[in-house]
Ligand SMILES: NC(=O)c1ccc[n+]([C@@H]2O[C@H](COP(=O)([O-])OP(=O)(O)OC[C@H]3O[C@@H](n4cnc5c(N)ncnc54)[C@H](O)[C@@H]3O)[C@@H](O)[C@H]2O)c1
């Protein structure tokens with residue numbers, strides 16, 4: 001295999017949901033690279049096979065919270081896309097662990113950039129660094145300059161906000177050798193697409209309830225969603241343009257957006273689940289909000305009581321209920337203006353790809369059933 005003399009990109013968290021789409025996106029659309037280093041705690045060996053005669057995909061097993069691991073991975077590279085993170089709003093992982101990975105991990109990436117002379121860093125942030133806040137203030141078609149009461153209490157959004165601040169403050173810092181570091185931050189809303197773990201959970205849950213989804217959130221509450229392929233594409237463009245126009249992109253934040261429709265979280269999921277015969281029951285929430293809130297509180301209480309015995313972490317808790325019940329949608333063209341971003345996948349294509357993937361979950365479950373698992377499966 002002959003590998004050219006292009007750039008070396010490091011993708012931290014490159015085996016995750018977004019990370020693995022990003023690695024494939026870079027392989028297909030970024031002609032200027034000769035090596036992609038996929039740095040992750042848990043390696044997905046199938047990515048290795050993506051190497052071709054132009055680009056080598058190198059899997060590096062490491063822990064972002066260990067500076068030495070990060071330094072080694074960055075040595076001799078040109079640019080880092082830092083997506084590695086613990087994504088947990090359910091209390092599955094202790095808060096200290098979330099901080100260690102998301103904040104200390106990001107500090108390590110910055111430190112390693114400085115010591116290993118890596119000039120460019122694109123950070124994957126989250127809409128959660130802005131909101132929704134726990135006061136239930138709606139963020140309706142907002143942009144990067146919209147005023148909003150930002151209030152962080154939960155470990156995950158708190159950690160993402162701290163990490164983003166560090167990343168932005170580091171823009172323009174001197175690195176070893178005297179050159180400057182340039183950083184920018186991308187803030188996806190709720191990402192969906194092939195491989196989305198939460199969608200798998202909703203699909204499994206729907207099978208248990210006879211393909212019925214019981215409406216819990218008012219349909220008027222809009223939740224911003226963005227297709228994973230477009231988020232990956234935006235990262236690729238930001239990485240490319242950060243090197244060409246560092247003074248434009250450096251120190252900036254960009255919401256990730258595309259043409260996915262504004263809908264409630266549940267109605268949006270139904271865009272895919274209905275292709276597998278799922279039905280949403282109720283045009284309004286079946287359970288009054290206060291009951292849902294009590295249930296969420298009960299779940300939190302159970303989590304606290306069972307702590308030490310096992311991790312009780314259901315999807316519904318007071319925080320996830322607040323996020324799902326508060327409108328958060330973005331409407332902006334900052335990324336288009338600053339680095340020419342336009343979605344690579346139209347909504348119809350993103351929907352088609354996601355449906356194909358959701359249907360493939362049915363096939364794999366049917367295989368399981370054939371070897372003895374209970375269930376009732378059909379798909380149109
Ligand atoms: N999923 C969403 O809806 C969403 C929305 C907005 C922002 N984000 C952000 O996008 C990024 C990717 O999220 P995702 O949904 O692909 O999550 P994911 O969990 O699928 O991917 C994260 C990856 O980070 C890796 N990782 C975790 N701890 C690590 C450590 N100590 N060292 C090295 N690697 C480690 C994991 O193994 C995983 O492969 C995250 O930064 C997340 O905050 C996600």
Ligand SMILES: C[C@@H](CO)CCC[C@@H](C)[C@H]1CC[C@H]2[C@@H]3[C@H](O)C=C4C[C@@H](O)CC[C@]4(C)[C@H]3CC[C@]12C
Pocket residue numbers: 087089125126127128189190191198216217223265266315316319320321323324
């Ligand atoms: C009340 C339930 C009835 O069906 C629905 C609960 C749905 C919630 C579990 C999810 C609603 C919104 C999601 C979050 C959002 O899409 C954005 C996120 C940002 C990202 O950085 C991490 C994931 C998440 C917090 C995502 C998590 C799941 C929801 C709260």
